[in-house]
Structures are given as structure tokens and as C-alpha cells.
Amino acid sequence: MTIEGTREALVRAGVELLEETGDSDVGLRAIARRAGVSHGAPRRWFPTHRSLLAAIAEVGLADLAATLAEAADRAGSDLAAVAEAYVEFAVSRPAMFTLVFRHDLLEGSGAELRTVSQPLFGWLVDMVEREMSNGDAREAAAALWVGVHGIAVLAATGSLELAAGGVDRRQLIAIVVRNSLAPR
Known part of the structure; x- marks a missing residue:
């Protein structure tokens, strides 16, 4: 080797x-x-265990970015479709999804995970900006990510049914997208 x-x-x-x-x-x-x-x-x-975990997380972030880009290409940049792909990634790969966002575990790893995650957020801001007629696209994108991430965490842990009382996750995603893009 x-x-x-x-x-x-x-x-x-x-x-x-x-x-x-x-x-x-x-x-x-x-x-x-x-x-x-x-x-x-x-x-x-890898000088530390954390640096190896960070390298694994980089793979996960790259996979997540590719999944979202594919969903955007397939759905014509529909934010709800991209959000659904985000939630589906969390549901189908819960351990990777968790690791990617375990900043407490990855801190001090020496990896530059932000070089992957910040462009991903920038890409979302650009998508939101194209959908908004007015307002702060960065703020709306942050609200959208926070809302969809919450749905993703609940869905990945099997808690969405308990938390949302039978509301379809696609409905919840549509509400989060709509509310995130609403003028303030």
C-alpha cells in the first residue's frame, strides 16, 4: 500500500x-x-484521534454537499427539495450526520472543516437570494438551515413523530422554507 x-x-x-x-x-x-x-x-x-475523525467528517461533508447539489440540479433549485435531501441524508446516514456537526469532538483536530462547510452555507445563501424578493438572504438562509436541521435531527433519531404529532415531514419542511423566506 x-x-x-x-x-x-x-x-x-x-x-x-x-x-x-x-x-x-x-x-x-x-x-x-x-x-x-x-x-x-x-x-x-493522523497526529490525533480527532484528526482522523475530522478526515472522516470531511468525507461526510463532501457527501452532504454532493447530495444537496444533486437535489438542486434534479429539482431546479427548489429549496424544499434540497431541504428534503438534507433531512434524508440525516435519516439514511445518522452517524455521519452527527459526526459532521460534532464540533465539540472535532475541535482542535487541525482539520479545516470550515473550508467545506462555509462554501456549503454560501451556496445555500445564493439559493435563498434567488428566491427572495427582498430581505437579508444570509439571515433567511441561517433560519432555513436551523429549521431544517432541527427536523433532520428529530427525523434521524426517530423523534419527529413524537415531536410533531403525526405531521408529515414534507409539510414541516415546506413551512420552514416558507417562513424562512417570508418578508420581515
């Missing part, structure tokens, strides 16, 4: 284990075992 191949294999193994176990703090030894390398190998490529 090449030098780059070992690093890639560790990240890929971490992603696989995260998805299989649902443990956002998947261990170094388990990742090394899955990658087929010695238990000390992760330390050669």
Missing part, C-alpha cells in the same frame, strides 16, 4: 465503521484493523 493509499484506506475504513456501528467516536484500533494495517499506523498519518 502506498503512503497516500494507507491514509485513504484509514479514512475509508473509518467511514465504513462509522456507518456500520453508528459510533461517532469510532476507535483507532478498530479503524486500523478494518484498513488492514498495524494498530500504530493511524498515528503515522
